[in-house]
Amino acid sequence: MSQQDDFDRGMKNRRAVLGDEWVDKSLNSATAFNAEFQAFFTRYAWHDIWGRPGLDHTTRRLLVLGMTMALARWEEFEVHCRGAVRHGVPLEKIKETLMQGAIYCGVPAANTAFKIAMGVLREEGLVPAPQSLAADARIAQHHTFSEPQLRVAVQGKGAPVMLAHALGLDHTMWDDLAARLATTNLVARYDQVGHGGSAVPPGPYTLDQMVDHAARIVREWGQGPVVWVGLSMGGMVGQGLAIRYPELVKGLVLANTTSQYPQEAQAGWSQRIETVNQQGMQGIVQMVVERYLSEEFRRTHPAFTQALRETLLRSDPAGYAACCHGLRDVNWTDRLREIRVPTLVLAGGKDVGTPPSMAKAIAERISGAVLHQFDGAAHLSVAEAPDEFEQQVRSLLARIG
Incomplete structure (x- = not known):
């Protein structure tokens, strides 16, 4: 032996x-x-x-x-x-x-x-895909000069599209869709206040403030009016932008979002704010991951799930909680009829945070709005159904011309 x-x-x-x-x-x-x-x-x-x-x-x-x-x-x-x-x-x-x-x-x-x-x-046969730094292919990144400073990334050529991310994430949430759309469009995305590389001023933040930031970015970009593609928090900001600054928006994609939370959900937001203030992002990360991604997707995409978890843990707790105040109090429902641009409303069949009923309520109040549901997707439908998501966005872009 x-x-x-x-x-x-x-x-x-x-x-x-x-x-x-x-x-x-x-x-x-x-x-x-x-x-x-x-x-x-x-x-x-x-x-x-x-x-x-x-x-x-x-x-x-x-x-x-x-x-x-x-x-x-x-x-x-x-x-x-x-x-x-x-x-x-x-x-x-x-x-x-x-x-x-x-x-x-x-x-x-x-x-x-x-x-x-x-x-x-x-x-090892693992040569990464080309990523040109030529002027028409490079992702240009910068911060706004005005306060609070917000990080912006721009790529592609063509009609302008602006992408706005979900709570706790940043502009990299859109990496795949931005690269796809950049073959035909000029695409901008940004880190919302309190997130990613953007400033984290003292909170709480109101949704009106976040809408004002969006309007400032579109104006400073100088390419408006834009087609606004917003998911979750980005969709709430998009609704406000189309209502309060209609001259800056020519098309609207509202994905996995709501125009108003019921009272019991508002209480849940208050509890989330308290948890983050006491325990940081670690206190809510598992709950958020389970809401953002369906159980099946988490099981079959462990690397993506872990990357999402790490992104959420990097999120600034103060910025996250400050934004939660604005989202808890979202209340665009009574003003949705003011939106007059072509609108696409997207829902996830497995989304428990902003279920299809919330998407339907939005679509019913915007004249001519088109409603589409990703049956197998939860909250991050752009991640779970990327091809279908792109197809739906391109259908709106084709309508606008």
Whole structure:
């Protein structure tokens, strides 16, 4: 019966991180001169350090990439980069590690690291899709000069479309749809006040204030009137924009949203505000994820679900709670008949936060509004039914011409 020692335990970790091919090559090339050294770092590095319970292997892999990048140990960097890629470390996490290294290790080091990493991706058949930085393809990002400063991203060419995100998220919620629409339209999206890269002034915020911010962005952009595509909070802002600033809107997509909450739902919003103020985003994140995505989607798309969770946890609790005040008090119902632009109302059949009945109430009050339901989707219908969502938006754009 073989007896396992610290060398064997270290070797198990070493193979798990770097792969059998590299480790076998190293072991087979050992000599009487360096064999003790091989055994030494296998025990102490690969067992005593990589075997510690405090950090998972993905975190340790990323730390090693940053450290070898800082020290310009490029052979070690390449070995660990290849191991990370082959063992499923998300490319986004590797990219972010190298991006942060550009600040702390220097741009030349990051340049070399990205070059080596791209070589590894080519060898592994994982070359990322092209993303041109040409003037007509680049995503231009900036902040408004007026206060509060709001982060804006613009891409594409053509008739202007503005995308407005849901509570707790940011403009990256629209990455996929924005890229699709940018093939035919000039697309802008922004981080609403208290969210993402935008300012977080003291709250609470009213919905009228958020509508004023939207009007300011459209005016500063100088491309209006726009087709406004808003989901959830973005849809509430869109209703107010079309009512209070009709000259800035030529079409309206209101997805997974409401014009007014019943009294019992308003009480739920007050409880949510209290929870966030006391516990931060951790206190509500699970509830929000379960509302935003259907159970089936969460089960079949674990990576997306985890990314959503991480985005919500990064959201500023003060900004989130400040916006909740405005959403709790939304009350556009009696003014919806003032909206005179082509309007598309979208609902998720599994949406418990803003159920189809709320979408129907909006569509019934806007002259000529078209109502469409995504039967299998919950609150983030643009994520659960991206093709159908795009098709519906394009149907409105075609109506407007």
